[in-house]
Amino acid sequence: MIENQEGAAAAAKAAPTAYKPDWLRKPTGQDMAAFFPKEAGRRGVSGTATIACKVVAEGRLGDCEVIKERPAGLGFGEAALGLSKTFRMTPPPAGQIGEQSVSIPFTFQAPRMATAQDGAPRYKPQWLRRPTEDELNAYYPEKAQDREIGGSARLTCKVVEGGKLSGCMVTEETPVGLGFGEAALKLSKIFRMTPPPPGATGEVTIPITFSVPPSLESRFFDGEWREGPAGVAAIIVVSLALILGGLVLARALRGDRRVDL
Template sequence: MRAALLTALAVAALTGLAPTHGRAADEPLAHPSYMQRAKSEDVAAAYPKAAFAQKISGDVDLNCTADAGGRLSGCKVTKEEPAGLGFGDAALGLSAKDRVKVKDDNGAAIIGRRFERSYSFLAPGDSNPDWLTKPSAGQLMGVFPVAARDRPPANARATIVCKVNEEGFLRDCKVDHQTPENMGFGAAALALSPLFRLKPKIRGGKPVETEATIPVVWAGFENMPMPSGPVKSLVLDPPWTSTPSTAQVRAAWPADAKGAVTGQVALRCNLNKTGGLTFCSVLSEIPTGKGFGKAARSLSPNFRVAFAPDQVKTLSSYTVDVPFRFRDPASPDTRKITAPKWTRTMTPEGMALAYPRAAIKAGVKTGLGVVGCVVDIRGELTDCQVRHEDPVGLDFGAAAIEAAKLMAMNPWSKEGEPLDGLPIVLPIRFNWQEAAAAPPPAAPPAKKP
């Protein structure tokens, strides 16, 4: 099955989350535990007066090391938003209030290793992302890594970094780090992400998209009985051959959802022999009591997963998590495709065949064609129009249209929405490479005298 497979079963606990503003590169960062953090009154005292008077919030990232006493040292400002108002200097002053443990959760020394520390200075009415709802213990039971069940580690944890949009939905989640390593806790945290819903970041009184660091902690479960019996592999974001259309999702908006603007649901389903979903249960529903879970289940017969013929016998050994995001059909659809999952792209051979003859004759070895297309119910690109070509007059725009006809994306986003009807602007770069000279034919065998 062309999908990410995660082995499942489990329990977990969540801690607070933090904004992520910028990341220092070049070296692996340490992940210390804090014994002491700057208090709210310390932050208020350090708040730059001019910025506070103008009700301007500020965010700062520091890159620091720690001394033998756990004090932060050698701190450098890696990001300051907005710049020039004193937030960087204020954060450097606050770093003196922090203390970290001299060893991390793996027992490795922190001294001399660099790590990040973020500070936010919040004007009245502004806020950082925060939990709107957390999965219950029963929901979290579904992701404890099988590799850790025989000897559950104490205080296992993973941290994922996600984009949080203006509605508090997560996208583009990635594992930042996990402890212990190579036991599947990072993948388990990713499996939980469809269940999360956050209050969005507020700046200037308005929600804005941001990045947040979300820790998931499995603490206190090492002495609990672990699940037993056969384990099904959990599939996230599989390749779909069929999904509900945008019109079907809009039509499924619950009659009881008065006063709601959005709804979020996660289903966990089994697979039947045709790749369809069966025995779907509601893992998460936000808000509850508005009918969104029932609406999601009513749409589940429209899904089909792509699979190879030789996998029919093993489909029953998988479960699939399907996220849904419902939007009030009376509201305008302003969605944009940001990171499509391509299920079919051009091969190098196909790109060579599509390379414009006019460019070859002109001796031009590279070119760009930009097309604007609309995604259909199968995830294919239709109604493509040339937006730009470089160089002009050598048919790179027309070649890009031909290339787009052969491409397709997963028609259901990993965040839980149909993509049909949405526009996408696609730049396609063409590079010409001369075909390698064919080897000379083998000499015929010599005839026997």
């Protein structure tokens, strides 16, 4: 009888302690929002994912893999894997680190979309590709170049599939008649914005400001005469320099010791 009791105690001592993981750090609402899939957010779609991980040193999760994702293809599994790096759980007993696996389900709730008065989703577009300074200079109107005048234009467009702009119209142009509206329409073909959610109109208003390109601010830097007010000013400065230089030379030839400009 004593031998049986001793054998049972030895077996209990040898058996591994059951691991019951508990949270040390759960994901916060901010964590969930930060990792929410962009495409799902754009569509306003919620989803779920389940990952399986091993609990390693300090309660971190390692060797995680997605075992379930719904709906597929919108990035909920990838978002769950990203979130797993922020988790902490109670470490497993000594000798079981990296051997204990846990299954973690996630529910991603799409944020509520603001709606307009007519009930349609409110659209808040973001730039995917905006014009560069070189592109603005390239489309700068020729009439404005001749006068070295800056200007602006305002467009109303619809954002369609792929974030392209369609049906653009000039609603404002300053000053009128120098081509800033036409230049803005040409530029609109290279813009890209986030597409609108289903049901939204996708209408956007885009103000564009054209500044005088740096290459037009001075036209006499490379030794080549160019037309325009800046060129006239440059040639006047050069002429004055030549006249003053001639006076200096004349004074020097007369034997003056001091030469001032």
